[in-house]
Amino acid sequence: MSKATGLIYKSTGSWYLLRDVDGRDWQARVRGKMRIDPSIASTNPIAVGDQVHFDIEDDAANTAIIRDVEERRNYIVRVSPHNRHHKHIVAANLDAALLVATLAEPRTSQGFVDRFLITAEAYHIPAIVVINKADLHDKEQLEALAEWRDQYTDAGYEVYAISALDPSSLTELRARIAGGTTLFSGHSGVGKSTLINSLMPGLELRTAEVSDWSGKGQHTTTFAEMFDLDPQDMSAGKIIDTPGVKEFGLIDLEREELAHYFPEMRRVMSGCRFNNCMHLDEPGCAVKAAVEDGTITEARYISYQTILDSIVKQW
Numbered sequence: 222m223s224k225a226t227g228l229i230y231k232s233t234g235s236w237y238l239l240r241d242v243d244g245r246d247w248q249a250r251v252r253g254k255m256r257i258d259p260s261i262a263s264t265n266p267i268a269v270g271d272q273v274h275f276d277i278e279d280d281a282a283n284t285a286i287i288r289d290v291e292e293r294r295n296y297i298v299r300v301s302p303h304n305r306h307h308k309h310i311v312a313a314n315l316d317a318a319l320l321v322a323t324l325a326e327p328r329t330s331q332g333f334v335d336r337f338l339i340t341a342e343a344y345h346i347p348a349i350v351v352i353n354k355a356d357l358h359d360k361e362q363l364e365a366l367a368e369w370r371d372q373y374t375d376a377g378y379e380v381y382a383i384s385a386l387d388p389s390s391l392t393e394l395r396a397r398i399a400g401g402t403t404l405f406s407g408h409s410g411v412g413k414s415t416l417i418n419s420l421m422p423g424l425e426l427r428t429a430e431v432s433d434w435s436g437k438g439q440h441t442t443t444f445a446e447m448f449d450l451d452p453q454d455m456s457a458g459k460i461i462d463t464p465g466v467k468e469f470g471l472i473d474l475e476r477e478e479l480a481h482y483f484p485e486m487r488r489v490m491s492g493c494r495f496n497n498c499m500h501l502d503e504p505g506c507a508v509k510a511a512v513e514d515g516t517i518t519e520a521r522y523i524s525y526q527t528i529l530d531s532i533v534k535q536w
């Protein structure tokens with residue numbers, strides 16, 4: 222009954238896959254009362270990426286009982302768009318949060334991208350924007366790609382345009398995520414699992430068949446799961462695949478906070494005349510001045526206004 226530590230690689234809600242420091246896998250459950258961090262009030266006490274202490278239950282059967290969770294370095298929470306009290310810890314102890322977006326089949330909206338980025342900002346997790354399915358881009362989508370690339374790069378984000386089906390397009394992204402733990406998120410069908418398969422030949426995650434791809438989200442992946450980029454080397458980095466999400470509900474934000482989560486607004490807002498400036502119609506607003514001179518992209522500013530509006534309605 223030795224006590225050991227391990228990392229959660231998968232959670233189905235009723236049981237967990239955990240890997241101990243020697244690389245051995247255990248099927249684990251939580252027994253008894255476990256302290257749940259009341260400041261998060263999530264529906265799940267343990268998430269992928271959590272470091273846990275466990276007792277061996279049955280050595281031959283590889284089963285274990287989780288005792289407690291170590292304090293999280295960080296985590297990312299998803300709020301149900303239908304019930305803001307319904308919070309789910311998607312993953313913990315992350316080095317980056319990567320959004321897989323697509324301009325076609327399916328199209329990811331700017332609002333969705335921006336909500337994801339706000340969430341990552343709020344949790345202080347570096348965000349990466351990946352635009353997948355570059356092989357499908359026609360002239361119009363190539364223009365949209367150039368626009369997205371400019372506006373997100375200007376805002377301060379890393380942007381990668383790739384095709385998960387073309388391994389030669391992945392060189393830079395592969396180097397970027399090496400050595401860290403990266404969460405992959407995005408709508409169903411954008412190619413998260415396909416991309417992970419391309420980054421890790423031999424893994425063979427289930428992906429949607431091209432033939433039964435209808436253009437609607439199909440949720441091929443049903444549970445978050447973490448993978449070692451190199452199974453022989455735990456320090457090579459890890460990727461967390463997640464099920465597709467329809468919407469990214471925002472965590473409890475005050476209207477006044479929102480601009481802080483737009484890095485390009487954060488950089489200039491100290492120049493606003495009023496320190497409670499909402500950057501709407503106030504005189505002497507440095508943010509609006511930056512929009513006018515093109516330092517802040519119009520599309521991102523419109524997104525700010527739209528999201529601000531949704532916060533008012535929500536409360």
Ligand SMILES: Nc1nc2c(ncn2[C@@H]2O[C@H](COP(=O)(O)OP(=O)(O)OP(=O)(O)O)[C@@H](O)[C@H]2O)c(=O)[nH]1
Nearest residue numbers: 354385410411412413414415428429440441442465
């Ligand atoms: N043309 C093209 N198709 C792609 C690309 N990447 C993925 N696909 C296709 O898109 C479909 C969905 O891919 P998945 O990897 O299952 O998508 P997912 O994001 O994991 O979806 P969920 O698990 O449902 O969240 C599959 O038919 C893939 O073959 C790409 O770069 N180009």
Ligand SMILES: [Mg+2]
Nearest residue numbers: 413414441442
């Ligand atoms: Mg998937």
Ligand SMILES: [Zn+2]
Nearest residue numbers: 493498500506
């Ligand atoms: Zn202002």
